[in-house]
Amino acid sequence: MFNDVSFMNSMFGNPKGYPDDPNWGKLLNQARNIQDEYLELLTAINEKDVTEVRDALCDIMVFTLGMYHFLGHDANGDMAKVYESNMSKFCSNPEELSGTVIHYNALGVQAYIGGEFPFKYVKSLKQQTGLDGKNYPQDKFLKNINWKEPIFD
Numbered sequence: 425m426f427n428d429v430s431f432m433n434s435m436f437g438n439p440k441g442y443p444d445d446p447n448w449g450k451l452l453n454q455a456r457n458i459q460d461e462y463l464e465l466l467t468a469i470n471e472k473d474v475t476e477v478r479d480a481l482c483d484i485m486v487f488t489l490g491m492y493h494f495l496g497h498d499a500n501g502d503m504a505k506v507y508e509s510n511m512s513k514f515c516s517n518p519e520e521l522s523g524t525v526i527h528y529n530a531l532g533v534q535a536y537i538g539g540e541f542p543f544k545y546v547k548s549l550k551q552q553t554g555l556d557g558k559n560y561p562q563d564k565f566l567k568n569i570n571w572k573e574p575i576f577d
Contacts, residue, residue, distance in 0.1 A: 426499035429489035441496035454491040458484055497576075505574040512572040513565050516542035523569040531555045535566060 430440065441447055461483040468476035492499035515521035521537065524546050528535050531554035539545045546568075548560040560566070 425485065426489045426492060426503075429486055430493040433490050433493045438490075438493065441494040443496040446495050450494045451491060454487050454494060457487040458491075461487060502574075502576060505576060509572055509574040510565075512570065513545065513567050514539070514542065515544040515546065515568050520544075520568050520570055521546070524566065527569050528554070528566055533560050533566070 434440065438450075441450070461480050465477060465480035465484065468480055489499050492502070515524055518541075521541075521544050525535065525537070528546065528548075533552060533554045534549040535546045536549050537544060537546055546566045548562060548564045548566060551562050552560050554560055
């Protein structure tokens, strides 16, 4: 999808950006477009209009991928790194699961366990604030104690 959106932007006369010198004005405009589409998404959800929800989601992705075009970075590469990071949230063995549960219990976060090894997960039981001051919405995937942050080139 990124390649298609990047091509489309080039055809619209929007040159690909330079990673070491982004055009912050264009990035701000893209961010505002994403914000507008997000508001349309909320309206569509409130109106229970599935077609408009789908349209808004796609528009958000197009503007987001367009922002990557203006940044001059590869969205596909970054997504692969974020996907790998997100997959490291799963607990692949009983030791990771136990350590993760103990970690969140120490933060005062009530959680529950789901899935099967090697894809066991821990989620927050309810909307809550941990002793670390962070917000934990209900059903949020909680990071495994061995979670790996994405590292971008």
